[in-house]
Amino acid sequence: MKLLIGLDVSLAKTAACVLDEHGVIIREVEIASEPEALAQFAREQPGDIAAIGLEAGPLSQWLHRGLVGEGFDAVLMETRQVKGALKAMPIKTDRRDAEGIARLLHLGWFRPVHCKSISAQEVRALLSARKAVQQGMIALELSLHGLLRNFGLKLGTISKGRFEARIRELADGNAMLEAAAGPMLRARASLRKEFAGLERQVRQLAKDDAVCRLLMTMPGIGAVRDVVPVMPRV
Numbered sequence: 001m002k003l004l005i006g007l008d009v010s011l012a013k014t015a016a017c018v019l020d021e022h023g024v025i026i027r028e029v030e031i032a033s034e035p036e037a038l039a040q041f042a043r044e045q046p047g048d049i050a051a052i053g054l055e056a057g058p059l060s061q062w063l064h065r066g067l068v069g070e071g072f073d074a075v076l077m078e079t080r081q082v083k084g085a086l087k088a089m090p091i092k093t094d095r096r097d098a099e100g101i102a103r104l105l106h107l108g109w110f111r112p113v114h115c116k117s118i119s120a121q122e123v124r125a126l127l128s129a130r131k132a133v134q135q136g137m138i139a140l141e142l143s144l145h146g147l148l149r150n151f152g153l154k155l156g157t158i159s160k161g162r163f164e165a166r167i168r169e170l171a172d173g174n175a176m177l178e179a180a181a182g183p184m185l186r187a188r189a190s191l192r193k194e195f196a197g198l199e200r201q202v203r204q205l206a207k208d209d210a211v212c213r214l215l216m217t218m219p220g221i222g223a224v225r226d227v228v229p230v231m232p233r234v
Contacts, residue, residue, distance in 0.1 A: 001047035006102025007054045008094045009033060009063060015094035017102040018045055028095055033059060035066020042072055051075055053105035055082045056113045064115050077104065078111040085109065123205060127224070130198040137191040140184050147180060164189065 001020055008015040014033045018026040027045070031037050042049050052067055054060040056076045067074040086092070086100045104110045116124070144167055145155065153170040155163075164185050171177040206212040206223035215221050 002050040003045050003047040004050055004102055004105045005042060005045075005052045006098045006100070006105055007038065007052060007063070008097035008101060009054055009057060009060050010094065011059065013094075014038065014063075015098035016041060017095070017098040019102045019106050020047070021050075023103065023106050025099065028098070030094070033063065035063050035070070038063060039067055039070035039072065042067070042070075049073070051105055053077050053101050053110070055079055055101060061115050061121070065118075068115075075105065075110070076113045076115050077101065078113050081109075081111050126198065126201060126205070130195065130202055130224075133191055133195045133198060137188055137195060140188045140191070144181060144184055144188075147177070147184075151177065 003021075003026065004019045006017045006019070010033060012033060013030045015028070015030055016038070017028050020026055026047075029041070031041050038052075042052065049072055052072050052074045054064060054074065054076055056079045060076060064074045064076050082101060082104065085104055086097055089096055089100055141163065148155065148167070148170055151174075155166055155170070158166050167181055167185060168178075171181045203223045206216065212223065216223065
């Protein structure tokens with residue numbers, strides 16, 4: 001008997017629904033969100049596992065790799081398509097979502113997506129960390145702009161290197177402004193240091209990659225493309 005398993009993945013628990021080849025529910029259960037536990041559950045079923053379906057997501061990629069490593073045909077299903085299909089269900093629970101995923105798998109109404117390699121996810125993690133630090137730094141700069149603007153203090157057009165000195169210059173003589181701006185400037189300096197370290201790593205990765213080096217020969221193409229908000233001219 002051919003079986004299909006739909007998995008609705010959460011951080012701690014995964015809801016699983018097992019269908020036979022005729023679409024009849026064989027079993028519904030919750031399992032720990034661990035590849036070993038899911039693989040053991042699949043092996044215990046009374047039939048051959050034709051496919052295991054998971055909605056694509058950060059945790060799903062790790063589980064997918066583990067299931068494939070255990071010899072199962074696991075499928076990552078396109079998120080928007082799955083959400084659109086499950087939205088039509090009158091009652092939304094993890095159990096119902098697992099059943100819906102299993103039925104999509106059974107009917108073939110899904111679009112498989114590529115599971116990123118470990119190395120690709122590691123690069124993405126580095127880029128995400130760089131972006132998070134950069135956004136924190138920009139948020140502090142915008143907050144400092146707004147802080148001084150309330151007092152009619154204008155930074156004008158300055159370079160990044162002059163930013164801290166200009167803020168201190170404008171806040172000088174006002175004890176409350178100095179107390180407010182000081183910690184923010186120190187936090188910005190720390191973020192700038194960490195950002196510089198991440199930037200070096202990203203540029204080294206680009207330098208070591210043949211495809212990146214080729215793309216960077218084009219005018220206007222650098223190691224990484226940033227979309228940053230325009231700083232206000234005040």
